[in-house]
Amino acid sequence: MWIIVTILAYFFVLMGISRLAVRRADNQAFFRAGRRSPWYMVAFGMVGASISGVTFVSVPGMVLTSQMTYLQVCLGFIVGYLAIAFLLLPVYYKLNLTSIYTYLGQRLGASSYQTGAWFFLVSKMVGAAVKFYVVCLILQQFVFEALGVPFFINVLLMVSLIWFYTRKGGVRTLVFTDTFQTVCLFMALLLIIFMVVQSLHFSMGDAVRAIASDAHSHIFEFSDWRSPFFFWKEFLSGAFIVIVMTGLDQDMMQKNLTCRTLREAQKDMCSYGVAFVPANLLFLSLGVLLVQLFQQQGVEIPAQGDQLLPMFVKGEVIPLTSQLLPLLFVLGIVAASFSSADSALTSLTTSYCVDIRQKHDDEKLRKRVHLAVCLLFVAFIVMFHTLNSKSLIDAIYTIVSYTYGPLLGLFAFGLFTKLYVSQRWVPVVCVASPFICYGIACAAEQLLNYHFGYELLMLNGLLTFVGLWLCRCSVPPYTR
Template sequence: MKFGTVDYVIFALLLVLSSGIGLYYALSGGKQRTMQEFLLADRSMSFLPVALSLLATFQSAVAILGVPSEIYRFGTEYWFLGCSYILGLLIPAHIFIPMFYRLRLTSTYEYLELRFNKAVRVCGTVTFIFQMVIYMGVVLYAPALALNAVTGFDLWGAVLTMGLVCTLYTTLGGLKAVIWTDVFQTLIMFAGQLAVIIVGTIKVGGIAEVWRIATENEKIADINWNPDPFERHSFWALAIGGVFMMLSLYGVNQAQVQRYLSSKTEKEAILSCYAVFPCQQIVLCLGCLMGLVMFAFYKQHDSTGLTSLPSPDQMVLYFVMDILQDLPGLPGLFVACLFSGALSTISSAFNSLATVTMEDLVKPHFPNLSESRATMLSKVVALLYGLLCIGMAYISSIMGSVLQAALSIFGMVGGPLLGLFCLGMFFPCANSTGAISGLVAGLIMAFWIGIGSFVSNIKAAPSQLVNGTIGPESGNFTTVVMTTLLSPEPIQKSGLSKFYSLSYMWYSAHNSTTVVVVGLIVSFLTGSMKGKVVNPRTIFHVLPKLLFFLPDKYKEKLYFGVKHTKEESEPTLEQPATPDKTINSLINGDVKATDTTENEKFDGYARADGGHSYVVHETSL
């Protein structure tokens, strides 16, 4: 099964058009001459391209390969993950997005300094950089490896081509190029998946026949109501645990928050989150349907080649080449779909890494850095991260059985970072010491379970080593999209090994809860923050909103002394973004608490470390 000329042409067109979008935005319009243009698309994006970019960022090649493989082997139970999308996107739309947007942030971790202090901000930033650097190399290498194994497509040719093209358009075109390229790549992903489903369904004999075969072979799963957290997939794990996983991705991850912040208004940012919901459901349904079509096809045809594959993550590509090899161009379209997922994920990583590096690590130490030099340095940083990504892909190729452990770090770190932001937003009493202690405890817990699970699986099932890697029976330490790729059948365990088998769908919930609990305990032991010194714009008052029916004198106690006004609680959604003077100038000390102008006023709030946090009260900006 080899690529034909037409397939290569279609694949090359994907790369050429992606590069062309980057060149267009580098040579037209603002030409990426300012930090706002390069890192935040000049805060000028409307909700639809932002929504499609949000979708593409974590709809990686891993998901395109993994979900159908999951459905083929274990049935449609995974589809219930769609239930988590409701709260997983409503909560960011009404809590996280308004909070970040009204503070006019560029880096998500600026919030941590406004709420706690600079040390917490740096800890959050370093944790995120570690997470993304490890992850992006694997995302680049994994699909190239699968493609090479099934089609003979040159492995390092694919890695280098993707890495360089992605680096090119991200470095030249900035966030605007990344978003519009994501839109183009999302359409390619939909087209590739639809082509496979349509052709496969026709060859099986129609969608009714696909459903009949799947039903007869018990692939259409009933709802599993088992509340056992060690159950790999249950309704509770997918629908409830999945909410925390979605929050770690769509609520606090810099790659996603940066897209919200690029919107023209807060209303557009919220609409983008709402628009992602039906798109996510469509993507999930396409993946599930492709898995059912693949199962039905191999029930009618010889499946020896499929079952003899060394790794389940090659199933989808084998199936694609099997049904599309007589249709020139369609294999190339699906491979373009596959690599579109990888490109969108990697480009988002480059851009978000450049943002946090500049805003959190460089500019605080060089407050007098000119706009032009800062923009040029941002582009250099994005370029360096692109080259680092290619280097990480090489490291992934020689890591052997550690490959999945490296990939799992993305999932390990997401939960503790979510917990850190929740600690700050929902608990006014939490202090900076508690925040750092909670983050460290959450990371230790995450790596303990993750590495313990990895080692436990190697000892329990050495015969399950596949291509130098091994898959966890419960997938507890991988991201939701990668976990399903190499998951063999469950092995019964007890004791500490049972603890290591915690379902991966509860993983974010478990680790974020650890951060909050430890953070609160340490805060109480070291002296809780007083409400009057907490920046009110960094707190989301949950209890007063839930218990809105209480008399005002009782509701007032639920604010725990934090200053609040009706305007602060319910500001207008139509306020435009203000690129000229952001909270960054306050953090860097460019504007004093007593400074006032005709249009704005700054109020200072003492921080736990003796410094000040500032909040902007806008009147006519």
Template sequence: MTPTIIITILVIYFGTLILISNVIGKKDSSNNAFFQANKNSKWYLVAFGMIGTALSGVTFISVPGEVGASGGEQFKYFQFVLGNALGFIVTATVLLPLYYRLNLVSIYEYFEKRLGFYSYKSAASIFLISRTIGSAFRLYLVVIVFQYFVFDHLNIPFAATVLISLGLIFAYTYKSGLKTIIITDTLQTFFLISSVILTIIFICMAMDYSAIEAFETIKESNYSKIFFWDDFVTSKYHFVKQILGGMFVTIAMTGLDQDLMQKNLSCKNIKEAQKNMFTFTGIFVLINIFFLGVGALLYIYAESKGISVPVDPLTGKPRTDLLFPEIAFNHLALIPAIVFLLGLIAATFATTDSALTALTTSFCIDFLGMDKPENINKPNNVRNRKLIHLGFCFLMFIVIVIFNIINDASVVSMIFKIASYTYGPLLGLFSFGMFMKSRKVKDKLVPIICIAAPFITLFISMNSHLFFGNYVFDNELIIVNGLITFLLLLAISFKEKNKTSDI
């Protein structure tokens, strides 16, 4: 596939999204439409569209790539996915009823009602930092793919590629925000799911496999092992670690994250929001099975055709996340390449547009109080919200450029672990607020605890071989972080006489 064809597809794709945005924006570009989609979203559209948000471009290229990574990842990731599913169920049955009962726009308003001003600002700040870094990194990894296969050939610098990407996202989200995203993410999720399924079909056709033959080939290959019961202490892939890590990471990064919860809160009522979550959970598990299947087929295809995993030009090390685009762009026909490109674009931008909208919402609500009765009708609210939206685009641009300057493999690998440190305090804060209803905290000390807990967690992780007999932490580290936050909050709390919180 030539760069000209790829750019043509990009122009058509984003032209369609901008057209949809303009149609919706003409009808309603109010803050209520931007923040909550007027609380009139159809649950089935939200459920379907959330797939595109939950499965980023990183997932699209990295999960298949990791199936045959040097460490023999195989289908280990599916253990984590099962933990994710449990986390989604907890979110639907425990957290969503709380948010709807309190009629929240930003979920962090809960802390102002329950713990106090400083707790509220701390939680919102954690989200802003975590989501900005996480979303910037996800976009960064996929922009590298576009740069590697397209824009380097056109002598367009990396910074310009990033700026163009964020400019396109801004163009179709700044008017109606969430109301637009509910529609555009539905379209993008359709492209994402279609891409995964069609890629399997095209690879099977290239290898003369029927569906049953492909299944049997994967089953009998070295890539299909799912459950791992290696030594619990030294193996980070042990089933229990992956299940617990997947569950609590999901509770923190979905249930306690404004991004995905904002879509749930746009449904008419709690019943529709829960139907959305349960439906989304089923689709999420199924689509990840397809992703892993694609990964196995990619490696089987590569072995049969003598295709090597692409090498990072800077580090000289194999980059498994470039195998999927390498095969799609250079070894399959034009139609499969186009299908892959649409899936990658959809996975990338469905995640980033949702994140930028959530960041804007959180800042406008949690720090500017635009939903307060005294502020809700101020004449410059819409203009200010658009400027803030633009500001977060620029902030994400800066973060991505910094990632590219550092460009160190160890830094890249550490980014995936950052969620365990940044979201851990949110897990501890919510747990304390929900389970210690008879106690209040010394509110001014909460920001200090939210800073201290991740550093204590880092210290424990770095010295786990001394404290726990060579124990190796993985994603379950977020549980440790949340527990430390909870215990520190308990230490600065006091019991209110004859009073129990009703929230």
């Protein structure tokens, strides 16, 4: 009962923030927040928006299979954010963009523009729906199942709440609500860590020393270049992951483009990028402490790392003395999932209206599209639940990760060459590149025993770039 009250109270706070933040609900507020957002609020809120509910559950469990080597990727993130701040943001601000894919139209032509926008729309819809599906499953298990609420109603309720507080203000609302949600997320995380430390009968100093001396705290891997956890592979992949999944992603860039000036946007990007290392260090440290608690209590460590934190929250490691722990867990999950899903739905609405329909000022269209995107989001989540296949979800995540490569290739070709490309071949190249990339990955594993990790993104982008170069021409497509 207290969990339901907490979720409702949380929603009403979001609604209150939304009403205070947005006094004039027009397209300029929805798409660009009037370019008046304080950079420090955008930076702080973006940390929470980048941490989904899946991250909240999965990252602590990573220590079981990869120790703390994920921090190598996070260090690469910093390089990626610097590249965005000083290479991409100047271009976006110079062109005064609402959607970043407009750049592709101005530089490479209409076919490149539409191809980039559609790749984003499909990838973001499927990827965001999968993430939110996992969160809805957790909420069903912890909250709604005991109340006899069907899964469909659970999903419809959660997405409806997001629609209610974003339908008028869009990105203007998100700048303020994400700040509040980031506070809630980290408050919940820190309190859960504190409760684990108490359960271990540690002081905070003891906890720090226990984490530092634990074998699961191994960070740097330089010994085996074939390993997916090899430092340079993870570090460089981290940089490219950020460039593509932040710098070339309308979802992640839309709020950054609401800052008043380019310099403020660059300060936002750099500070936000550096914050990822300590943020993920907290999640991984929680994972190490949970492993120690499982061992101390003689409880078998789960085969799936995703079960590490939920088992503790459900009282399967030590008996619960109050409902505070499940309440904190649900609060953290809701804060992380809302701040991730609301920005995804807003950016999908923006991209469809601006890129596909090319109607910046049609408020009626924007309202209809926003509602339609939310309903489609519900449909995807319910479909995943109906199919109920873990292997299918893993496959969808893999497919989505492949689809960002063509965006990397398109933007790289536009930024680093002065060439143009035959418009009829752009969709062919962008669709073919992920399939060729998959074939190379399978062949490398079979013939060389080489296992691709995050570097698949770089290979995919390179293949797209080469394909575009082979279809190059020296005359702009819009002059022929």
